[in-house]
Amino acid sequence: MIRNLQYRPNKLSQHDFHWTVRTRGQYDASIYTAPEGEMPRKRFPQAVIIGAGKCGTRALIEFLNMHPQVVAAREEIHFFDLDHNFHKGLTWYLQRMRYSYSDQITLEKTPSYMWTQRARDEIYRLNSDMKLIVVLKDPVIRLVSQAIRNRDKDVSESLLVQEADGTLSVRENLHPVYWSIYVNYIVKWLRKFPITQLHVVDSSMLVKDPAGEVQKVERFLGIRPVLTKRNFHFDQQKGFYCKRPFYLQDIICLGNEKGKLHPTLPPEVKVLFYKFYRPHNEKLFKVIGKSLKAKQRWRPSNTDFRRLRDSLLAFADSLNPILNKELSRLD
């Protein structure tokens, strides 16, 4: 159940308001009209992008925020993962949200929730119906992305260790390394939340076809199908899609901190990484496939199961050829 605390702000800034309020009159009324006679208020999220860090979570929330029924929090809130925020309490958390109407969904993203036990427990306690969105990327590319962010000068050197016999192996005890073992975390979320409340976004598809990926999320969230290819523009210079909101002629891209150039790893290092993640990926597809099948036996017509199965299979389909290609070098 969602609980809503009363909040009386002393001073409002324009950031407290979603664009549907801020730019009213600058877009066609058919795009969005607030429920008649209703005052907007702050609400706890009904959906959270829980991770995974470096997989495109910022791009996803920015894209979804173009939807008139999605009211995204502006910043990463880090409420459930950081002690000093969590101890500020739920009222503090609620204050970080923007005002919304009853037909809008408040959305928050903090990419480290995926890896945090307290996030699983406390999100469930706040709202056991919470919809969870997780963006997944090729684990090796995620690992490299995080290593660059951590300013590791030499990715290979920082993530590999030389054994006594001279062979190289992956440093399993480093968090950039084990955070890419998605199955360990997804299984834990699925012990708390039903599989119907989880949606997987394939990061590589988000990059190639953002409209297609956000349309899947629209269906998952049960909101009007509004976003189309017209809301996206491929920026040649950036090499990524940027957003084209309804109320602007302009195109808005993510900042330079997103979409960094990755170093080319030596082939033998790449193979080591892919070999390391292979069993974990196989387990991910097996574990989720198995729980999907189990559920389907007793609810065969549930479209939610089909949707999640399809999103996972799509992720497996895009990842498997990469894995196979890299691993074929081993033979």
Ligand SMILES: Nc1ncnc2c1ncn2[C@@H]1O[C@H](COP(=O)(O)OS(=O)(=O)O)[C@@H](OP(=O)(O)O)[C@H]1O
């Ligand atoms: N449209 C678009 N524009 C720019 N960047 C995009 C886009 N779609 C996905 N990405 C990828 O997002 C990666 C950063 O992921 P996150 O936003 O989840 O990072 S963070 O955890 O919030 O720091 C970022 O990783 P790096 O390439 O390592 O910078 C991008 O690959």
